[in-house]
Amino acid sequence: MRPNAVKSQLRAGRPSLGTWLSLGSPLAVRFMARSGFDWLTVDIEHSLVDIATASHMLGAIADAGCTALARVPSNRHDHIKRVLDNGAMGVVVPMVNSRQEAEDAVAACLYPPRGTRSVGGQTHALNFGATAGEYFARADDELLIVLQCEHRQAVERADEIFAVPGIDAIFVGPNDLAASMRTADGTPPDTAAFEAALAHVLTMCRKHKRAAGLHGADAAEAARRLAEGWQFLAIGSELKMMLDGAAATLEPLGRSAGTLARY
Numbered sequence: 664m665r666p667n668a669v670k671s672q673l674r675a676g677r678p679s680l681g682t683w684l685s686l687g688s689p690l691a692v693r694f695m696a697r698s699g700f701d702w703l704t705v706d707i708e709h710s711l712v713d714i715a716t717a718s719h720m721l722g723a724i725a726d727a728g729c730t731a732l733a734r735v736p737s738n739r740h741d742h743i744k745r746v747l748d749n750g751a752m753g754v755v756v757p758m759v760n761s762r763q764e765a766e767d768a769v770a771a772c773l774y775p776p777r778g779t780r781s782v783g784g785q786t787h788a789l790n791f792g793a794t795a796g797e798y799f800a801r802a803d804d805e806l807l808i809v810l811q812c813e814h815r816q817a818v819e820r821a822d823e824i825f826a827v828p829g830i831d832a833i834f835v836g837p838n839d840l841a842a843s844m845r846t847a848d849g850t851p852p853d854t855a856a857f858e859a860a861l862a863h864v865l866t867m868c869r870k871h872k873r874a875a876g877l878h879g880a881d882a883a884e885a886a887r888r889l890a891e892g893w894q895f896l897a898i899g900s901e902l903k904m905m906l907d908g909a910a911a912t913l914e915p916l917g918r919s920a921g922t923l924a925r926y
Contacts, residue, residue, distance in 0.1 A: 664793035667752055667805040669702045669730040673831055673874040678889050681732070683878070683900040687712040689719045695901055696727035704732040704897065707746065708757055714745055718786060721750035725790035732807065738764055740779065743771040748784035752791065753807025755834060760816040762823045768810055769829035773803045777829070807831050809876065809895070813839035818860045821867040832895045833868050834876035835861065865892055 672679045681702035684692060687710055695703055705712060705720045712720070717733060724731035734755035735742040743754055756768040770778040788798035791805065808829055811817075813836030817824060825833055840860065844852040852860075861877070868875035869892070876895030879885040880903075885896045899907075913919075 664797045664801050664805065665791045667730060667807055669732075669753070670805060670807045670831060672701065673807075673894060676894070679874075679895050680885065680898060681730075681896070682898050682904070683734075684720065685710045685712075685900050685902050687716050687720075689716065689723050691901055692720045692723045693727065696724045696729040700729060702730040702732050702753075704734050704755055705751075706734050706900075707742075708734050708736045714749060717746060717751075718749035721746075721752075722786075722790060725750065725752065730807070731790055732809070734811075738768050740767070740771040743768065744780055747772065747780070747802075747806065748787050750786050750790045752805070753809060753831075755809045755811060757811045757836070758813060758817075758839070759810040759824065760814050761820060762827060765810055765824045765827040765830065769808055769827055772806055772808050773829065774799065777803055809834050811836050812864055813837075814843040815840070815860070816843070818863055821864055822870070825867050825871040825873050830871075830873050832874035832876045833864065834895060834897075835864055835878070837861075837878055 669679050679701045681700045681704060683704050683706050684695065685706045703724050705717050707717055721731040721733060730752050731750060732753045732755055733746040733751040734757060735746055738756050738759060746754060754772055759765050759768060771780060772778060774780050774782060782799060785795055788795045791798055809832045810830055811834050812821065841851055841857055844856065865875050874894040875892065877888050877893045878897045879888055880899060882898060885898050888896060
């Protein structure tokens, strides 16, 4: 059975770089999977991607030798089971704000007796280059379990959440975290408060030996966060890269990026 290269990277303390896929294009995925990223995450939470499209995208990623991850719409057993059965080599679970929610997410990823995942399917084994029997025997040890810390409650409860066994990485969604830190009148947190929240997450990840993950806008931010000790870095998205490329092409010709700048 093919080992999960990203899980091995993180366990060894090495940085791992990926990006988000939001366009729902299996053809675009074939190119992105060969572009040099360690992993690609199919975003099923905030995109039009359905399970059939996700399965084709995950297969295209895996067939290219890249690690195929999926962010589920929410922390539900059926969502997690379905993306794993359809080829995800790891799961990103959004909005995990309590220890119980973390325990439920981990359990949904693992077969009994370690978890509550039901046994079935064939597609999952393809992406690991395994038979179904090999997959059922070894999946628990190769799946990457990533929980998102993207609310102030999760930051406050980080010590108890991150202590849950089975978590490979904690991934901060900076936009949602900042939104949850707004004051009653909608004022966003200042830079110092936001960076203090990130520093606490990083400290708790180190304490519990979880890879610390964060979404960055570009390579410069990713490099800065790697220097701080973050290990599991997402850089933009395939949509942002496409729009940034278009803007960079037009700018020397005197054309404004216009609405592109908002993405």
